[in-house]
Each structure stands twice: as structure tokens, then as C-alpha cells.
Amino acid sequence: MTANLRALQNASFTTTKIAARKNPILTKRSWRIGIYSVMLFTDALAVFVGFLISNALLLDQPFASPGLKLGVLSIPIFLAIALNNKAYGRRALYRNTSATIRSIASLFATLTLILFVLFGLSILKSHHPSFVAFGFLISSALITGGRYVCYAFAKRMLGTNPVSELVIIDGVPHGPIRDKHVIHAKDIGLNPDVSDPVMLNRLGNLFQSIDRVIVACPGERHCDWALVLKSTGVTGEVHRHYRFAPVAKYCELPLHPSQVKPLTRKQLWLKRGMDLVLVSLAILFLAPLMIITAIAIKLESPGPILFKQKRLGHGNRLFHIYKFRSMRDDLRDLNGDRSTDRDDDRITRVGRFIRATSIDELPQLFNVLVGTMSLVGPRPHALGSKADSKLFWEIDRNYWLRHATVPGLTGLAQVRGFRGATMTQEDLENRLASDLEYIQRWSPGFDLLILARTFGVIVHRNSF
16 A cells, blocks of 8 residues: 555656547537537627617617617526526537527527516617517527537537547446447556555546546446446446446446435536635735745745645545645655644644644645635545554545545534544544535535634644
8 A cells, every 4th residue: 555655646647638638538528618608609699699680670770779788788688597598508419409499488588578677667668679579580590590500510529429428348248339438447457446546546537527437347346436436526327247238238326325426517617616716815815924924934944835745636636735834844744644743743833833723724725726626625635644543545435435526625524623633533434424414515605604614713722
């Protein structure tokens, strides 16, 4: 295990990421997001141009006030209703007619709402209904044309399957597999070894741009593959071994007996948006304190201001976490093999103060800024962290499930007082239970509540 940890400390992200960029299957998600964006833009443009054409037909002035105002007013309302009506998404990439009807229906609802509001405010003019009628008909025609072009482009770029699907064959026979990328695990040395962080990091990078993973394996490896998929946060299936049966007909198994469900992609985007707003404000507010801390660290002892350590984060992928250095540089513990104690001789005087007040964690605001961490989530642990002389995942295999979401600067476990060194198995179990509960209960309001409660535990008896 020590050799594995050393290998993980020296592991490089670059090779995997370059390979991912070169593999066409891994670009489908980016193409989909791009096509969704184009659909949004063309629909909005169709509404705007539709009302300009109405102006030209009714007033001979494309930029006359009535149509121009209605067009500008309609766009944000229309897009909000269309997004809620699921007019954009995977359905639009393979069911063009259905998605187009949803978009036109959203426009109809928008214009009906505007007419009701104008009537309710007693500002409805006699010319408004005719502008709305012409605008609706012309915009609908333009939306239909734009959607057809986007659909044709999507079909050309994404093929018959707009989803990135990866099939992993792990030592079982199979029939023909179409429209999916296939990997034979043994050929490239893949193994669902949940005791090997090196392998989990590799699998996490492999799945990073994949929408759905299907694994076909013998029964004795079902649980291991299921735990790997669940902890990576990827949508996946583990299938039974039917000799010579095609993978598509394998019976689906539940991923894991635990009821913890990873955050969806929409939830992760919402969480990311909140993080960007809040962390930008936090960095501006706390910049003077961070500058003073950096100067104090540099004046007291030689060495770098920041302590950098590799840890496993979202999807079991490796990232660098940053802290203010609180220990003597010559006594650094990159693996976290030794837990910190109250009378730890490695800690400097400045270090003891910034650890007691949690100031040492502030550089992780930049981890949040670049997206390797979130403001709230399970705390990422050092790779060599132990409780009762056992590595965390040796105590409970469910430990990896906490990586199904983005690690946090604070979390539910921390506000409940489960922070500091994990000396006993019970310490780990308390943290793990809170982390998995957080993933299950996540909501934007829950994140804000945890952030508010964090101010009450910045100074804590276990902060040393």
C-alpha cells in the first residue's frame, strides 16, 4: 500500500487528459453543450427577428417601437419557460419534432402571458394583438428552421447516439456492441481494486467525460465495479455474465446497497455557480488577512508559504490542495502518514495560531475558484490518513462514496464537531456518516445553512 501511495503522489494528470482530448468519444458532452447553446441563441434570435419582420410588414419600419419592445421583452421570459419546459437537452438531439413543439409552445405561453399582463395593467393597445400574432407565426417558422439546422448538425457530429457511452468488458464473452466505445479491461490493465488509489485515480480520469458506463464482468467483481462507478459519480450499470449474450441484454444490477445518490450534472452546475459567486466575494474580503498571514509565515521560518499536497477529490481524481504552511519545511508530511497531535513538535508558532483559527485553510478558496473543491462538501483527506492504524478505506469500503461529489472547504461533519485528527475508527465512522448524509440531502439551502454554521466552529477544540 505504501508503494501505491508513493506512486499516486508522483502520478501525472497530463497523460490521461491528453488521451481524453484525442479520443472522439470523450468530446460528445462538449459538443452537446455547444449545440444546446446554439439552440438557445437561435431560438432567441428567431423571436427577436420575428418581431422585426412584423414591424416591417405592419409598419414598413423594422425597428419601430411596438415590435422592438415586444421582442426584447419576450426573449428572457420565453427562454425561462422553454428551459423549464425541457425544450433543450438530449431530447432535442434525437427527437427534433418534439423539442421544436415544446419551444413553440413556450413562445405561445410567453406571448399569452404578456398580453394578459398588458391587459391587467390597462396598457393593452389595439395594435398589440396583431403584432403578437404576426410575431408568433414568423418566430415559430424561424424557430423550426433553426432547430432543423441544429438537429442536422447534431446528427452529423454526434451520430445516432448523442451520449458518450463506454462499455468495459472485464473477462466475459460478449456479442456485437454498436454505437458504443468498448474497452477490454485486461488489455489496458484496468482493475476495480478499491484498495488501490492509483487505479481509482486512473478510472476517475477515464470516466471524466463519459455520460454512461456499462460494465460486463463475472459475479465476483460485481460489487467492486459497482462501488467504483458509484464513487466516481458516473451513471453506470454492472451486468451479469451471460455466455455469448450481447451486453445490451444483460440484467442490470443495483449499483450498491447504499442509498446514496451522486449529485446530478444540473445540481453540480448549480453548486458551481453558487461557489463562484461566494468565493469571489470571500477572496476580496479576506485578501488582507491572507497577505498578513503569508508575511508572518515567511518571517518565522524558511520554506514556502503554501503547503501543497495531492489528494483524491471528485470522481476519485487526484488534485493539489493548498494550505498555509504551518509546519517546519524539513518536517513536512506529504502523505499525511502521521496525524497531528496537540503537542506536535513539527508545528511552528505561527502555524499553531493559524491552525487553531482555521486560517491555514484559506488558500483553499483558490481551489474552489478553479473548481477542484467546493465551499461545502466532504473534506478531502490526506492519502496516508489512518484511524486505529488502518487506512480509511480499509475500515469501511463505503469511504469512496464520499468522492461522488466535490470535496469542500467545510462540510456537515465539520459543523457537527467531527474535525481534527481521526484517532479511532469511531472518528472516521462519524465523519463518513455525515458526509454520505450530506450527499443524500444536498440542496442550495443546505449548503448555505452549513456555511452559516461554519462560523461557529472556526475555533474548535480539535483544531491543532
